Structure formats: C-alpha cells, structure tokens
Amino acid sequence: MNIQDFIRDIPDFPKPGILFKDITPLLGNYEALTSCASKLANLSPRDIKVDKVIGVESRGFIIGGMIAERLEAGFIPVRKKGKLPYEVKSKTYDLEYGDDTVEIHIDAIKPGEHVLIHDDVLATGGTAKAVCDLVEELGGIVVQCNFIMTLDFLNGSDKLKYPVASLLSY
Numbered sequence: 611m612n613i614q615d616f617i618r619d620i621p622d623f624p625k626p627g628i629l630f631k632d633i634t635p636l637l638g639n640y641e642a643l644t645s646c647a648s649k650l651a652n653l654s655p656r657d658i659k660v661d662k663v664i665g666v667e668s669r670g671f672i673i674g675g676m677i678a679e680r681l682e683a684g685f686i687p688v689r690k691k692g693k694l695p696y697e698v699k700s701k702t703y704d705l706e707y708g709d710d711t712v713e714i715h716i717d718a719i720k721p722g723e724h725v726l727i728h729d730d731v732l733a734t735g736g737t738a739k740a741v742c743d744l745v746e747e748l749g750g751i752v753v754q755c756n757f758i759m760t761l762d763f764l765n766g767s768d769k770l771k772y773p774v775a776s777l778l779s780y
C-alpha cells in the first residue's frame with residue numbers, strides 16, 4: 611500500500627503559489643486510510659505509554675482519532691478559536707497562508723501525562739509549535755509530533771524541540 615498514491619496536489623489552493631496537499635483521496639479509501647493510521651501509530655515511541663493523542667482541527671481529527679484508538683489512548687481535539695465550549699488556553703501563530711489561533715480545554719491534560727500530537731501536514735511548523743506550547747502550559751509531556759507528511763522546504767521541524775515522525779516528506 612503506497613500512501614503517496616492517495617495524496618493529490620492542488621496548485622494555487624487556497625492562495626496563488628500554494629501547492630495544496632489534498633488527503634481526501636486517502637480518507638476515501640479504506641485500505642489506505644487504515645494502513646496510514648496503523649503506520650503512524652507504529653511510529654509512536656515504543657518505550658512510553660501515550661496517555662493522550664491530540665488531533666489538530668480539522669484534518670488532524672480523522673487519523674488522530676484512529677491513532678488514539680490504536681494506542682489505547684484518549685483523544686483531545688485542539689480547535690480553532692471559539693469552537694470549544696469550556697474554558698480554554700489559546701495560541702495565535704503564522705500559517706503558510708495567513709494566521710490562526712488554536713485552543714485547548716484547560717482540563718484536557720493532567721500534569722505529567724504523555725501526549726502525542728498528530729496533524730496531517732507539517733508545513734511552516736507554526737501550528738505544531740503552538741500546540742506544543744499549549745501542552746507544556748498544561749503540564750503535559752510531548753512525546754512526538756506525528757504527521758502524515760512534512761513539507762521539508764518550509765523547515766517546520768526547526769521550530770519543534772520534540773521528535774518528529776512522518777510517513778512522507780516533500
């Protein structure tokens with residue numbers, strides 16, 4: 611099963627000059643979807659029990675939830691501003707195509723819990739860095755930043771002080 615075959619390039623989306631990596635063909639194929647989730651779960655650290663998996667809105671929710679199930683961990687949604695109903699911590703960050711704010715519930719992580727952060731794409735690293743900061747502020751321990759793919763020409767991993775795992779790099 612070649613995951614790469616299920617990632618579609620869309621030029622100039624959502625802005626001119628951006629080559630958008632579209633994962634919807636992957637999501638739509640049962641074998642590709644489950645193989646991707648299992649491979650990503652297998653990349654998690656062997657020696658650490660992951661307590662919680664974070665999925666980042668919105669594309670990180672789908673496979674993040676599947677990884678949590680495979681690791682027998684809880685799932686935490688990190689959402690864009692104004693979507694979570696309870697008290698939140700927030701971080702604003704720059705994107706490849708704009709800026710955004712992510713939020714987490716203040717009681718999502720207990721101090722000392724081991725947290726794996728999953729998203730579909732690591733681009734500039736702004737989103738993942740903001741999520742790492744939120745985990746640290748709640749007293750959690752980031753064990754891995756886990757992605758389907760990294761866009762290496764944007765050097766996103768330079769912003770992250772934690773191990774990065776991914777299936778594909780461009």
Ligand SMILES: O=P(O)(O)OC[C@H]1O[C@H](OP(=O)(O)OP(=O)(O)O)[C@H](O)[C@@H]1O
Nearest residue numbers: 667668669705706732733734735736737
């Ligand atoms: O490394 P970065 O430069 O921060 O970019 C990566 C982020 O950008 C995309 O999300 P987007 O904000 O487009 O939201 P979506 O998942 O809801 O489409 C992607 O799903 C990551 O979350």
Ligand SMILES: Nc1ncnc2[nH]cnc12
Nearest residue numbers: 628629630631706731733
């Ligand atoms: N080029 C890209 N394709 C898909 N998602 C992204 N998130 C940030 N940059 C992206």
